[in-house]
Amino acid sequence: MALLQISEPGQSPQPHQRKKSVGIDLGTTNSLVATVRSGIEAILPDEQGRDLLPSVVHYIPEGVSCVGYEAAEHNSTDPLNTLSSIKRLLGRGVDDIKTLGDTLPYEFTSDEGGMPRINTAYGVVSPIQVSAEILRKLAGRAELALGGMLDGAVITVPAYFDDAQRQATKDAATLAGIKVLRLLNEPTAAAIAYGLDTEVAEDESQQRLIAVYDLGGGTFDISILRLSKGVFEVLATGGDSALGGDDFDHAIANWLRIELAMGETLDVVEQRILLEAAKSAKQELSQKEQVEIEVLETALVLTREKMHELIDDLIEKTLKACKRSMRDAKIDVNSIDEVVLVGGSTRMPSVSEKVTELFGLKPKCSIDPDLVVAMGAAKQADVLVGNNTDGDMLLLDVIPLSLGIETMGGLTEKIIHRNTTIPVAKAQEFTTFKDGQTAMSIHVVQGDRELVSDCRSLARFELQGIPPMVAGGAKIQVSYQVDADGLLNVSARELSSGVESRIEVKPSYGLSDNEITQMLQDSFSHARDDMRLRGLREQQVEADRMLEDLRAAIEKDGQSLLDDSELQCLHLALDELQQLRENSEDHRQLAAQIETVGKTSEEFAARRMDASIKQALAGLSLDDALK
Amino acid sequence: MAITMTSAAESHVVRHLEHRDKGIGIRLGVRTTGCSGLSYVLEFVDKKSDEDVVFKCGDVQLIIDPKSLVYLDGTQLDYVKEGLNEGFEFKNPNVKDECGCGESFHI
Numbered sequence: 001m002a003l004l005q006i007s008e009p010g011q012s013p014q015p016h017q018r019k020k021s022v023g024i025d026l027g028t029t030n031s032l033v034a035t036v037r038s039g040i041e042a043i044l045p046d047e048q049g050r051d052l053l054p055s056v057v058h059y060i061p062e063g064v065s066c067v068g069y070e071a072a073e074h075n076s077t078d079p080l081n082t083l084s085s086i087k088r089l090l091g092r093g094v095d096d097i098k099t100l101g102d103t104l105p106y107e108f109t110s111d112e113g114g115m116p117r118i119n120t121a122y123g124v125v126s127p128i129q130v131s132a133e134i135l136r137k138l139a140g141r142a143e144l145a146l147g148g149m150l151d152g153a154v155i156t157v158p159a160y161f162d163d164a165q166r167q168a169t170k171d172a173a174t175l176a177g178i179k180v181l182r183l184l185n186e187p188t189a190a191a192i193a194y195g196l197d198t199e200v201a202e203d204e205s206q207q208r209l210i211a212v213y214d215l216g217g218g219t220f221d222i223s224i225l226r227l228s229k230g231v232f233e234v235l236a237t238g239g240d241s242a243l244g245g246d247d248f249d250h251a252i253a254n255w256l257r258i259e260l261a262m263g264e265t266l267d268v269v270e271q272r273i274l275l276e277a278a279k280s281a282k283q284e285l286s287q288k289e290q291v292e293i294e295v296l297e298t299a300l301v302l303t304r305e306k307m308h309e310l311i312d313d314l315i316e317k318t319l320k321a322c323k324r325s326m327r328d329a330k331i332d333v334n335s336i337d338e339v340v341l342v343g344g345s346t347r348m349p350s351v352s353e354k355v356t357e358l359f360g361l362k363p364k365c366s367i368d369p370d371l372v373v374a375m376g377a378a379k380q381a382d383v384l385v386g387n388n389t390d391g392d393m394l395l396l397d398v399i400p401l402s403l404g405i406e407t408m409g410g411l412t413e414k415i416i417h418r419n420t421t422i423p424v425a426k427a428q429e430f431t432t433f434k435d436g437q438t439a440m441s442i443h444v445v446q447g448d449r450e451l452v453s454d455c456r457s458l459a460r461f462e463l464q465g466i467p468p469m470v471a472g473g474a475k476i477q478v479s480y481q482v483d484a485d486g487l488l489n490v491s492a493r494e495l496s497s498g499v500e501s502r503i504e505v506k507p508s509y510g511l512s513d514n515e516i517t518q519m520l521q522d523s524f525s526h527a528r529d530d531m532r533l534r535g536l537r538e539q540q541v542e543a544d545r546m547l548e549d550l551r552a553a554i555e556k557d558g559q560s561l562l563d564d565s566e567l568q569c570l571h572l573a574l575d576e577l578q579q580l581r582e583n584s585e586d587h588r589q590l591a592a593q594i595e596t597v598g599k600t601s602e603e604f605a606a607r608r609m610d611a612s613i614k615q616a617l618a619g620l621s622l623d624d625a626l627k
Numbered sequence: 628m629a630i631t632m633t634s635a636a637e638s639h640v641v642r643h644l645e646h647r648d649k650g651i652g653i654r655l656g657v658r659t660t661g662c663s664g665l666s667y668v669l670e671f672v673d674k675k676s677d678e679d680v681v682f683k684c685g686d687v688q689l690i691i692d693p694k695s696l697v698y699l700d701g702t703q704l705d706y707v708k709e710g711l712n713e714g715f716e717f718k719n720p721n722v723k724d725e726c727g728c729g730e731s732f733h734i
Contacts, residue, residue, distance in 0.1 A: 002714075003712055003713060003714025003715060003716055004714050004715045004716070004717070005715065006640070006653055006670060006715070007669060007670045007671070008671060009670050009671055009672060009673055010670070012656075012658075012668040012670050037713075037714070038643045039643060039646065039647055040646050044711065045711075047710075047711065141711065144710055144711040145710075145713075147709075147712040
């Protein structure tokens with residue numbers, strides 16, 4: 001029996017149609033997978049009920065022996081084959097890694113392309129392969145929990161990841177057999193988890209500035225986001241790739257060492273004991289004002305105040321990075337509307353107090369800071385896979401107004417409809433209007449009205465070099481492609497000759513929210529007018545075609561094939577059509593006259609056909625004619 | 628005619644309704660589709676229609692349209708965990724035959 005979830009009213013899926021999607025937080029130290037169940041985001045734990053999966057993979061000569069907690073146990077016994085913190089290497093070249101200054105204890109080699117490979121007992125593996133193992137483990141967990149294959153996943157990446165690092169993340173997912181719906185910036189995911197994207201859609205304010213303060217175990221990231229029209233934009237990122245909760249532990253452990261009057265150099269066991277004592281004291285101090293630490297048969301008291309003193313420098317460092325990135329983004333600290341806390345270390349009261357002080361507002365921290373990124377990714381995945389079709393959420397990364405092309409008669413043919421999620425690509429075939437036409441002008445427009453004059457013109461370009469053919473003979477494929485950044489690429493290609501022309505435009509450029517709303521309103525209130533006008537324009541184009549064709553035919557064969565009265569009759573019908581074409585506002589009247597002319601000219605068309613066949617057959621024997 | 632719900636199902640429905648912050652209950656229903664004829668509907672309800680039949684189950688209103696009720700009479704809604712998977716299950720005594728995965732069924 002398949003297990004069901006509660007759907008929004010009217011959105012119960014068809015049997016076998018509920019899409020299974022997850023959000024994956026692929027972290028440096030720990031990874032998580034989450035999904036949306038009956039409208040609530042939930043982390044998917046493993047069989048032992050553990051939310052986190054340590055991002056650690058252990059290799060043995062036969063291959064991967066284990067991933068996660070089990071793998072982490074091999075850290076001290078088999079460090080060369082126990083790969084952790086691999087995310088730092090993803091998408092980096094060997095040269096980059098040298099400058100990273102990381103003291104990763106692995107044996108590196110490089111392939112022909114200068115990409116790093118790690119020597120393990122199993123052989124040489126790439127950071128992409130290692131990441132794929134982690135993703136595969138998480139996907140396996142999710143498939144068990146959701147009862148079937150995944151339809152897609154949103155994977156989060158740091159906002160500062162460049163193209164190569166993003167591509168490497170995607171490659172790792174592909175290798176793990178996961179369909180990536182989208183890569184999502186970690187700070188954006190956190191903001192989505194708090195629903196900041198939909199709040200804005202409701203109050204219609206133009207934009208909001210969000211600071212996401214992410215202090216994890218080993219890294220600190222600050223991101224300044226701008227949210228406008230439901231789309232997040234990263235204004236600036238900053239941070240320290242070697243500063244995190246682990247450094248707090250070291251600072252406290254160091255204090256313990258001094259209090260215990262131990263020497264500068266400790267052996268590995270002593271070091272571990274002090275670090276573990278420090279860590280648990282730190283965690284307890286999030287709840288209590290002071291803790292008693294029993295370590296190496298000595299009891300010590302650590303107050304929250306004292307700890308604050310010990311780690312103050314470190315927190316100060318993060319605040320400096322915050323100020324720097326706000327300077328980069330050219331914004332004032334007072335203009336920040338929301339602060340979101342991410343990462344386990346933000347649980348410490350001293351951290352959140354300092355952050356509150358800096359920004360002058362209370363940060364969002366109601367969602368577990370370790371889980372918030374995965375939750376946001378799950379929410380986004382649920383929307384992208386099509387389970388949650390509620391309008392508000394869809395405002396994220398959609399096309400606000402339809403994108404179309406001008407066709408004969410000044411009409412818009414919509415190619416990408418509004419509210420389509422991006423990225424998207426659509427193609428449509430068009431043809432030539434006149435015999436021997438060798439060029440076509442492509443006019444790209446934006447809007448939902450039927451007439452080009454009521455839409456906004458985005459770009460014009462020409463496709464030249466179409467081989468001369470009869471009207472309607474050429475096949476011209478026009479493709480519209482909008483990438484994730486909202487860039488529109490239009491290309492036109494004549495299919496038989498392959499001639500091509502293209503242009504790039506930014507569709508939302510220069511249109512304010514109000515203008516977009518106004519254009520949409522117009523398209524609704526003018527719907528009936530627009531329908532009538534479209535009908536009229538279509539008939540006008542048809543009338544023009546008929547007038548042109550028939551006049552050319554009369555010019556050529558009128559005298560020889562028609563008698564005077566027939567000719568006059570046809571002329572009269574054509575004149576009336578011409579007159580209606582110029583003056584009539586009623587498409588039905590025009591259509592009726594087009595039909596009349598068609599009937600009147602039927603006999604003429606038949607005789608022309610006969611005549612041209614006769615001409616073609618003249619002087620041929622029957623055998624030749626049948627060849 | 629009666630529709631019931633286990634306490635496990637009830638506590639989950641209550642939690643989901645609270646989280647959603649609106650809605651007067653949940654709708655149980657049946658519609659004709661799927662590889663074996665009929666399939667279940669399980670949705671939040673913001674507004675019920677006049678012809679709907681309501682069953683009270685603790686604090687929760689189970690809302691069912693009369694057409695579906697004939698297929699669902701005697702059904703108990705349960706919440707079950709199967710390994711890592713969890714969700715709602717219709718325990719429907721009227722079912723004669725269902726497709727392999729149980730998402731659609733015959734009466």
